[in-house]
Amino acid sequence: MPHTIIDIKPHCNRCSFKELCFPLGLEADEFAKLDAVIRQSRRLKKGEYLFRAGENFTSLYAIRTGFFKTAVNTQDGRDQVTGFFMSGELVGMDGLGNKTYTSDAVALEDSEVCELPYYRLNELIEHFPKLSMHFLSMMSKEIIRDQNVMLLLGNMRAEERLAAFLLNLSERLNMRGFSPYDFVLRMSREEIGSYLGLKLETVSRTLSRFNQEGLIVVDHKHIRILQAKKLETMVTGCNISSE
Amino acid sequence: MPHTIIDIKPHCNRCSFKELCFPLGLEADEFAKLDAVIRQSRRLKKGEYLFRAGENFTSLYAIRTGFFKTAVNTQDGRDQVTGFFMSGELVGMDGLGNKTYTSDAVALEDSEVCELPYYRLNELIEHFPKLSMHFLSMMSKEIIRDQNVMLLLGNMRAEERLAAFLLNLSERLNMRGFSPYDFVLRMSREEIGSYLGLKLETVSRTLSRFNQEGLIVVDHKHIRILQAKKLETMVTGCNISSE
DNA sequence: CGGGAGATTGATTGTGATCAATCTTCGTGG
DNA sequence: CCACGAAGATTGATCACAATCAATCTCCCG
Numbered sequence: 344m345p346h347t348i349i350d351i352k353p354h355c356n357r358c359s360f361k362e363l364c365f366p367l368g369l370e371a372d373e374f375a376k377l378d379a380v381i382r383q384s385r386r387l388k389k390g391e392y393l394f395r396a397g398e399n400f401t402s403l404y405a406i407r408t409g410f411f412k413t414a415v416n417t418q419d420g421r422d423q424v425t426g427f428f429m430s431g432e433l434v435g436m437d438g439l440g441n442k443t444y445t446s447d448a449v450a451l452e453d454s455e456v457c458e459l460p461y462y463r464l465n466e467l468i469e470h471f472p473k474l475s476m477h478f479l480s481m482m483s484k485e486i487i488r489d490q491n492v493m494l495l496l497g498n499m500r501a502e503e504r505l506a507a508f509l510l511n512l513s514e515r516l517n518m519r520g521f522s523p524y525d526f527v528l529r530m531s532r533e534e535i536g537s538y539l540g541l542k543l544e545t546v547s548r549t550l551s552r553f554n555q556e557g558l559i560v561v562d563h564k565h566i567r568i569l570q571a572k573k574l575e576t577m578v579t580g581c582n583i584s585s586e
Numbered sequence: 587m588p589h590t591i592i593d594i595k596p597h598c599n600r601c602s603f604k605e606l607c608f609p610l611g612l613e614a615d616e617f618a619k620l621d622a623v624i625r626q627s628r629r630l631k632k633g634e635y636l637f638r639a640g641e642n643f644t645s646l647y648a649i650r651t652g653f654f655k656t657a658v659n660t661q662d663g664r665d666q667v668t669g670f671f672m673s674g675e676l677v678g679m680d681g682l683g684n685k686t687y688t689s690d691a692v693a694l695e696d697s698e699v700c701e702l703p704y705y706r707l708n709e710l711i712e713h714f715p716k717l718s719m720h721f722l723s724m725m726s727k728e729i730i731r732d733q734n735v736m737l738l739l740g741n742m743r744a745e746e747r748l749a750a751f752l753l754n755l756s757e758r759l760n761m762r763g764f765s766p767y768d769f770v771l772r773m774s775r776e777e778i779g780s781y782l783g784l785k786l787e788t789v790s791r792t793l794s795r796f797n798q799e800g801l802i803v804v805d806h807k808h809i810r811i812l813q814a815k816k817l818e819t820m821v822t823g824c825n826i827s828s829e
Numbered sequence: 830c831g832g833g834a835g836a837t838t839g840a841t842t843g844t845g846a847t848c849a850a851t852c853t854t855c856g857t858g859g
Numbered sequence: 860c861c862a863c864g865a866a867g868a869t870t871g872a873t874c875a876c877a878a879t880c881a882a883t884c885t886c887c888c889g
Contacts, residue, residue, distance in 0.1 A: 439725075445730050
């Protein structure tokens with residue numbers, strides 16, 4: 344496993360994103376137990392796969408730092424980016440159902456993840472049944488996120504999709520204490536396009552137009568949002584929210 | 587609550603779809619406990635809402651008989667059908683995360699559902715922690731289903747979407763012991779269109795073309811599939827599977 | 830410094846949306 | 860039970876948005 348280092352005991356308590364991984368109020372003893380289970384931290388270089396579609400499901404992963412995309416692929420080579428994930432978000436939930444991952448997860452920058460091995464998850468739930476409701480809740484939120492992507496793909500025009508995408512990123516960065524109006528895109532135009540059901544040229548053109556219209560400033564991967572309000576009115580209906 | 591009758595004790599053991607609601611091997615005592623919790627059966631007339639977006643989350647529902655659609659709606663009136671559900675399938679999982687349903691569920695024909703009240707689900711998991719893995723598994727499968735819809739909406743052309751849709755219905759009907767090649771659509775052209783990200787005219791035209799080409803026979807809502815193989819080659823990549 | 834991937838911009842095309850008219854079916858009330 | 864009306868479906872003509880094809884351009888990364 345190249346570029347991979349296993350650390351021992353990263354401790355959730357020292358992680359500034361713990362409340363993002365486990366947003367619901369946990370009792371002290373429950374949290375301590377959880378912390379003990381998440382004992383492995385894994386580092387990935389940009390471009391490395393965290394898991395691949397078809398592999399046996401081994402773990403859920405909470406992202407500690409960095410940025411990931413997940414994608415499903417078809418037999419004929421097409422693929423669809425199904426999500427972008429940042430600190431405090433959970434990936435791998437699609438693997439639980441059939442004990443096999445159905446998507447790829449790829450690091451889009453050097454990243455660090457906290458691993459929740461499946462067998463330990465089992466033990467944990469056995470001993471702390473209340474915790475299982477937290478996991479059900481997080482999976483439910485993933486379903487809600489997916490519903491919103493369906494809404495976007497099924498109903499919205501190119502500029503609405505882009506606006507929704509930028510605002511969603513903005514909101515999630517804000518929640519993590521980063522600037523919501525000045526950030527660097529971690530993914531390529533092609534990956535944005537795949538996620539939004541558009542071709543990369545359309546993504547590029549639409550961003551350029553937003554730039555001309557003074558809604559945003561685009562400097563390659565660097566984005567500054569100037570008129571968030573106008574972007575919001577563009578996405579009238581869609582209530583995309585991070586998780 | 588008009589048209590609604592509450593029955594007592596439907597008993598999963600008498601339900602021919604129990605293995606669809608709970609596909610994983612359950613111990614006898616676990617299943618008995620589950621059976622005891624699902625004690626309410628509710629009947630709905632065609633057009634009735636099982637729940638609406640924004641309502642407090644009260645229960646998960648397993649469909650006993652009938653057919654449902656789920657849909658999310660935007661502030662500006664557009665809406666997106668997010669799924670069609672038949673016997674043995676579970677709806678309401680989007681409500682668990684925020685204790686509020688985020689979608690509507692509407693009966694597309696007279697239907698009967700088994701109710702799993704949230705507070706009873708909690709009790710159940712407390713006493714039988716192993717059961718929670720079954721629910722996590724079912725939610726994971728819902729996520730996989732959603733990923734496949736994203737793939738369809740993001741990557742496929744109109745005829746591919748329709749072919750995938752018909753084959754998916756066919757497969758699920760087959761699993762329930764119904765004819766996979768001769769069935770009645772429960773939803774309108776507009777609802778199919780909303781689900782597939784197409785306009786109703788495109789759905790109608792594409793079905794007509796399949797009919798002319800001898801792939802299927804369309805008689806309004808009655809569909810006969812003549813050349814499933816050809817439909818399958820149309821959807822090369824997409825691996826849509828029911829749940 | 831050079832090469833290659835990614836991004837931008839332009840010209841043209843094509844698929845599906847839109848607008849529109851007719852037809853069918855089903856539900857409702859007389 | 861039949862007639863009527865409304866909703867749903869089909870089909871046609873036209874239009875628009877995003878895809879495609881194509882030609883630079885820029886910026887990393889080696």
